[in-house]
Amino acid sequence: MDSLSLLADGFGAVLTPQNLLFAAIGVLLGTFVGVLPGIGPAMAVALLLPVTYGLDPVPAFIMFAGIYYGGMYGGSTTSILLNTPGESASVMTALEGNLMARAGRAAQALATAAIGSFIAGTIGTLLVVFFAPALASVAVEIGAPSYFALMVLAMFSVTSVLGGSVLRGFVALFLGLTIGLVGLDLNTGQPRLSFDQPLLADRIDVVVVAVGIFALGEALWVAAHLRRSPVRVIPVGRPWMDRSDWRRSWGPWLRGTAYGFPFGALPAGGAEIPTFLSYITEKRLAKRKGVDEFGKGAIEGVAGPEAANNASAAGTFVPLLALGLPVTATSAVMLAALQGYGIEPGPSLMTDQPELVWALLASLLIGNALLLVLNLPLAPVWAKLLRIPRPQLYAGILFFAALGAYATNLQAFDLFLLVVLGLLGLVMRRFGLPVLPLILGVILGPLMEQKLREAMAISDGEVSGLWSEPLAVVIYVVVALAVVAPLVLRRVRPAPAVVATEQDVRDEEESVR
Numbered sequence: 001m002d003s004l005s006l007l008a009d010g011f012g013a014v015l016t017p018q019n020l021l022f023a024a025i026g027v028l029l030g031t032f033v034g035v036l037p038g039i040g041p042a043m044a045v046a047l048l049l050p051v052t053y054g055l056d057p058v059p060a061f062i063m064f065a066g067i068y069y070g071g072m073y074g075g076s077t078t079s080i081l082l083n084t085p086g087e088s089a090s091v092m093t094a095l096e097g098n099l100m101a102r103a104g105r106a107a108q109a110l111a112t113a114a115i116g117s118f119i120a121g122t123i124g125t126l127l128v129v130f131f132a133p134a135l136a137s138v139a140v141e142i143g144a145p146s147y148f149a150l151m152v153l154a155m156f157s158v159t160s161v162l163g164g165s166v167l168r169g170f171v172a173l174f175l176g177l178t179i180g181l182v183g184l185d186l187n188t189g190q191p192r193l194s195f196d197q198p199l200l201a202d203r204i205d206v207v208v209v210a211v212g213i214f215a216l217g218e219a220l221w222v223a224a225h226l227r228r229s230p231v232r233v234i235p236v237g238r239p240w241m242d243r244s245d246w247r248r249s250w251g252p253w254l255r256g257t258a259y260g261f262p263f264g265a266l267p268a269g270g271a272e273i274p275t276f277l278s279y280i281t282e283k284r285l286a287k288r289k290g291v292d293e294f295g296k297g298a299i300e301g302v303a304g305p306e307a308a309n310n311a312s313a314a315g316t317f318v319p320l321l322a323l324g325l326p327v328t329a330t331s332a333v334m335l336a337a338l339q340g341y342g343i344e345p346g347p348s349l350m351t352d353q354p355e356l357v358w359a360l361l362a363s364l365l366i367g368n369a370l371l372l373v374l375n376l377p378l379a380p381v382w383a384k385l386l387r388i389p390r391p392q393l394y395a396g397i398l399f400f401a402a403l404g405a406y407a408t409n410l411q412a413f414d415l416f417l418l419v420v421l422g423l424l425g426l427v428m429r430r431f432g433l434p435v436l437p438l439i440l441g442v443i444l445g446p447l448m449e450q451k452l453r454e455a456m457a458i459s460d461g462e463v464s465g466l467w468s469e470p471l472a473v474v475i476y477v478v479v480a481l482a483v484v485a486p487l488v489l490r491r492v493r494p495a496p497a498v499v500a501t502e503q504d505v506r507d508e509e510e511s512v513r
Contacts, residue, residue, distance in 0.1 A: 007129055010358030014366060019062050022055070023363070026063040027370045030070020035077045057341045061360045064337055065367030069121060072313055073371055076113045076306055081106060082397055084215040090309065091439050092275040094214060096294065096301030103297045107380045111241050112249045112299055113306040118372040120257040120307035124314025125364045127261055128321075144454035145468050149475035151448045154273045155440060156479055172433045175424075176441020179204060180449075187453065199413045208405045209442050212418045213435055215401040217425020219394040224426070249303040252282050256307030263308075264315020272443050274312050276436075278304035314364070321357060 055063065079090040080097030093113065100109040155173060182193045183203035194200040241249070259274040259281075282300040286292040294301055316331045343356060388396075405418045428435060452466075459465020467473050 006354060006358045007362060009355070010360075010362030011366075013058055013355065013359045014062055014362045019059055020366070020370075022059045022063045023066045023367050023370050024374065026066020026068075027070040027367060027374055028066075030067035030072075031074045031077075031371075031375060033071065033074065035074040057343075057356055058359050058363075060337075060341065061356070062363035062366060064334065065360070065363040066370060068313075068334065068364075069117070069310075069367050069371045070375075072310060073114060073117055073375055076117070076309075077110060080109045080113065080302070082215070083218045084211060084397060084401060091210060091214075091272075091436060092279045092305035093302055093309070095279070095436065096298050099295070099297035100299065100302065101297075105297060105299075108241050108245050108299060109297075109302050111376060112245065112303045114372055114376050116249065116253045116256065116303045116307040117310040118368055119253050120260060120309075120311035121314050121368040121371075122365060123257050124261045124264070124311040125317075125361060125368065128314060128317050129361055142471065143469055144451045144458065145466050146471040146475070148448060148451040148455055148466060149472040149479075150273060151444045151451065153475050153479055154276050155437075155444065155448075156482065168431075168433050169437050172428065172435070173437035173441045175433075176438035176443075177445045178441075179209060179438070180442045180445025197413075199411060202409075203446065204417060204442070205409060205414070206439075206443055208414050208417055209421055210439060211401045211405050212421025213425040213428070213438065215397055216418060216422025217429060217435075219398055219401075220422055220426040221429045222394055245299055248299050251285075252278070252300045252304030253307045255281060256304040256309075257311040259304075260308035260311030260313075261315040264312035265318040272440070274308040275305040276440065278308040317361075317364070 075090045076093050076097070078084045079094035080101055083094050083098040097109045097113070100106065178193070180203075182200055184191055184194075184201050191201060256274070256278045259278045263274040279301055282298070282304040283292070283294045286294060286298060286300055292298070320331050320335060341356075343353060402415055402418060405414045406412070425435065427433075428438070455465050455468075456462075459468060467476055
């Protein structure tokens, strides 16, 4: 009851016409900036922070919340419409969302992303309100061995189910892990795969990799086929979700929320793993139900990962407020904004400055609601971007992709990397290599190496330290079962008999000739 009364006081401070106007402005600005290809929510919040200078803390916080959720939704918009994720957590949304857009279902993909974001963000923020202290204490107890095991599970799950073959999936994962090795060794300080280039010492930024592989690779692939296929305008389709879309979305919304929030609450967490796991879960559930549209534009593949992404974004406020630990780039920008007002997040924050904390949490709920109210009607408007002919559309994508890559570090060298990665993306499309394992390797590779070294240091170099925690043991058992089960089932089930028809024989003879 204390939490409810304090939250009510926060709403009392926030719910004024002036503050609601600031929230609406924040949502619109965050969406407009976040929708630019290559610019994710972290960059959107960073670019718009100066807009809040000169405001009192409470109006500034509610504007922060609007910019934060608007930038998150803007990132999903570019992923769906232009196949250009602004951050690593939007990679999963691009897979099925862009296929839906090409099939004339862009408005439905944008709508399920907006509603899923609202549901997950609201539930996640309420969980922060009620369980932040307890969740923070649990999250701190999860050690390096368990986190390393979680990343092994994520890599295996994603790599083994995507692409035309498991081999191609692991080839793509190897490429991603290799890119993730570029830069200085965290322990020894020795350069790795940097080719004596000082600008590669700080590793290749994930945004540059994602924009190069997705946006530039997609643009080059389209350009290579424009002469063979006529230039056509992608249809927009119906503007609203029908009953079937609602029925197929509500389960992924809730499951994505359940995945996302615990990972966001981890002090070393983030939205990448839960979005990957949500995608894999929905794909397997769809296959069991016999309605698997994954690879053709499945709405479940948008609803689940988007809910996981936003639930994780809400969960990041647990370590941010309770421990003072920003676990994502966006929360790091938010921490800098809070410190600008003299607020130092940590264990004593809720007792030292409760008014500002509860005003911030109330602002998050209001900003999330305004995001739905303002952007749901705009989904058909955003979808009309697809009516732009492809040459002009992809010329704009290339401009904003280059702008986003350059703005990451303000280094012209990143434009060279963008071109190299774009060519790699083109080659991967040509030979049927899945893109996601590569991105996964780039994102999780360095973090996986860090957790591996921490676990080995704790155990004095003993390999047994990798399964020294119960959670790690459970995860490795799950991975082992996932490896062994298909082999056992293949031996138990008899191979289906294949009866060749006369037409098959004629086709085979014709191919031999």
